[in-house]
Amino acid sequence: MLRIRNLDAGYGALTVLQGVSLHVDAGEIVAIIGANGAGKSTLLRAISGLVRPQCGRVEFAGRPLCGMAAERIAGLGCLHVPEGRQVFAPMTVRENLLVGGYARPAPRAELDERMDRVFSFFPRLKERRRQTAGTLSGGEQQMLAIGRALMACPSMLMMDEPSMGLAPIAAKSIFEIVARLRSGGLTVLLIEQNARAALRLADRGYVLETGRILLEGAAGDLMANHDVQRAYLGKDYSRIDE
Amino acid sequence: MPIYDRKMETLSRGALEQLQLERLQITLNRVVRNVAFYRQQFDSRRIDTLSIKSLDDLRRLPFTTKDDVRMGSPYDMFAVPLRDIVRVQCSAGTTGDPVGVGYTANDIRHWSGVIARILAAAGVSDQDFIQISFPYGLMTGGMGFHYGAERIGASVIPASGEEVHRQITIMKYFKATVLVGRPGYALAMARAMAEMNLRPEQLNLRCGIFGSEPWSENQRAQIQEQLRIRAYDSYGLSEIMGPGLAGECEEQNGMHIQEDHFIAEVINPDTLEPAPAGEEGELVFTTITKEAFPMIRYRTGDIARITDEPCACGRTFRRMSRVKDRTDNLIFVNGHKFFPSEVDEIIQKAAGLSPNFKIVLDRKEGAETVEIHLEVTSDFPQLDEIKALERMRESVARALVAALGVEVAVKFVQPASRLTAGGKKVIPIEDRRKQDGQRK
Numbered sequence: 001m002l003r004i005r006n007l008d009a010g011y012g013a014l015t016v017l018q019g020v021s022l023h024v025d026a027g028e029i030v031a032i033i034g035a036n037g038a039g040k041s042t043l044l045r046a047i048s049g050l051v052r053p054q055c056g057r058v059e060f061a062g063r064p065l066c067g068m069a070a071e072r073i074a075g076l077g078c079l080h081v082p083e084g085r086q087v088f089a090p091m092t093v094r095e096n097l098l099v100g101g102y103a104r105p106a107p108r109a110e111l112d113e114r115m116d117r118v119f120s121f122f123p124r125l126k127e128r129r130r131q132t133a134g135t136l137s138g139g140e141q142q143m144l145a146i147g148r149a150l151m152a153c154p155s156m157l158m159m160d161e162p163s164m165g166l167a168p169i170a171a172k173s174i175f176e177i178v179a180r181l182r183s184g185g186l187t188v189l190l191i192e193q194n195a196r197a198a199l200r201l202a203d204r205g206y207v208l209e210t211g212r213i214l215l216e217g218a219a220g221d222l223m224a225n226h227d228v229q230r231a232y233l234g235k236d237y238s239r240i241d242e
Numbered sequence: 243m244p245i246y247d248r249k250m251e252t253l254s255r256g257a258l259e260q261l262q263l264e265r266l267q268i269t270l271n272r273v274v275r276n277v278a279f280y281r282q283q284f285d286s287r288r289i290d291t292l293s294i295k296s297l298d299d300l301r302r303l304p305f306t307t308k309d310d311v312r313m314g315s316p317y318d319m320f321a322v323p324l325r326d327i328v329r330v331q332c333s334a335g336t337t338g339d340p341v342g343v344g345y346t347a348n349d350i351r352h353w354s355g356v357i358a359r360i361l362a363a364a365g366v367s368d369q370d371f372i373q374i375s376f377p378y379g380l381m382t383g384g385m386g387f388h389y390g391a392e393r394i395g396a397s398v399i400p401a402s403g404e405e406v407h408r409q410i411t412i413m414k415y416f417k418a419t420v421l422v423g424r425p426g427y428a429l430a431m432a433r434a435m436a437e438m439n440l441r442p443e444q445l446n447l448r449c450g451i452f453g454s455e456p457w458s459e460n461q462r463a464q465i466q467e468q469l470r471i472r473a474y475d476s477y478g479l480s481e482i483m484g485p486g487l488a489g490e491c492e493e494q495n496g497m498h499i500q501e502d503h504f505i506a507e508v509i510n511p512d513t514l515e516p517a518p519a520g521e522e523g524e525l526v527f528t529t530i531t532k533e534a535f536p537m538i539r540y541r542t543g544d545i546a547r548i549t550d551e552p553c554a555c556g557r558t559f560r561r562m563s564r565v566k567d568r569t570d571n572l573i574f575v576n577g578h579k580f581f582p583s584e585v586d587e588i589i590q591k592a593a594g595l596s597p598n599f600k601i602v603l604d605r606k607e608g609a610e611t612v613e614i615h616l617e618v619t620s621d622f623p624q625l626d627e628i629k630a631l632e633r634m635r636e637s638v639a640r641a642l643v644a645a646l647g648v649e650v651a652v653k654f655v656q657p658a659s660r661l662t663a664g665g666k667k668v669i670p671i672e673d674r675r676k677q678d679g680q681r682k
Contacts, residue, residue, distance in 0.1 A: 021264045023264065216264055221351065226326045
């Protein structure tokens, strides 16, 4: 579904990502783990067109994305759920969802249909559809951010730190939602600082360190890798002290 | 027959090449950080690993040789701290001293996985009793196959390097259905069975997966005939992982290379340039998932071909031919060149059996001569009649001359060596052409 080769990306003269190659197959959950500043968010922004790649090749469903405007990329079904949710606080839940639908314009009736699907997936959002987004809890806002992306009928969701800033129980329910989305046929590219939760959920993962990919593998293999355990899973403190 | 890892083994070429490129780049990122040898190799050639942007770019990287590995032995080539190593093994000493290699827990898991694939490709399942006659221990054959057989749930009989008669007794006792080992050892078993008055029908054996020494189609036919089994070829070497790099499917027509874990190239061993597609040359392997002991462009010294023609079994991994021989055994005589294994195959065809022999190269009056010293043993059917023996000698000599294009004399000699379970069938070469007495 997504194929990236030799991607360099950054901001101005600063290159954050260096020679990144990765892929996501249809129906997979792929996790990117890495420390702060490793380039995880830059990677998603380069894919979704918010940052222009400096070089390399990004293909989504067989089409090259490089240089394409962000709204066209979203229109192809590659949707970015940004870090920190970024819902429109003064607008209602319904209005937020309608904005999401604009990435794939459709007659009102179809938008209503899509919204019904989102509401059946997130009954909580249905209850609060007339509330302004700013009054929602963190977990509900994250649901809204996901629901907003679903309004554009994505084939792949790219989620940037969906559990960030959430209470553990809310984070847990977000991960359950990701699993449900996949069983519904969605492909998910997931960025998480909570490496353990991400790898539990994912089929495969990549480890990004200072802009380069250092490991790839089945999620179980990554969890068994001692470098991953030492750096991201908080195991082996005594070993580090050696 | 079922494909063990359908997703990987039937991956489209495009998807596989994407995966190979990703894993190659990751391996390069890791060896540059963790293995001083590779850092120096690349730095001294001013190669930035970021410039490796396609699988073709792999060609720009230097080779790794057995000598490099030997110099770094035991631990300098490891890419992880030693506390992450869960097993060490040694590479067989076909040439020179043993060389240590290491594995992380993930390496062992991947190794078991590729063995499971090639066992399944030969039709082995959890219904089978699989007798492993490779010696267990530092060599990779025994342990490698053992873990893969357990992975698919087969019942493992770790017979290891038992003496051949005892091996047969064990096989009969447990009703083994699958034999894993050296092809030469399988033939020795067939001979021993004859001595024991045991017919193949009295065993439950139905297939065998063989490897670790060069063998021929002729030997395959003999094994299949004498043991009444299907015989499959497999390939591996310890520096890369052990057995399991490649294995045959039910088509018995080339070994599928486990390309999601290894990138294989074929080079001309003289020019070091890539051999034209489909042509014979030296195999070069790069590991792309190994954590403990990654190898970049390792020269195997094994001569084979690789074909990318589709296989009827549905697997998309490319296939390698059986290993024809080693780069270092090529014999040059009077402008002709041939491999000892070719001599072996011709003798087997002409004589109808597989005797041990020595190749003696000499120079008489300026011309180079080849003598084959054929060991006469009691299993020669012609032994009782001098005329029959003489006829066989002549037909072997004629066949050799015709095939090799050089004059060959065949002499009968007393047996000098015996096959053992742990050893390999070696074809000694005595080169008297060199004045300092050094052997080739």
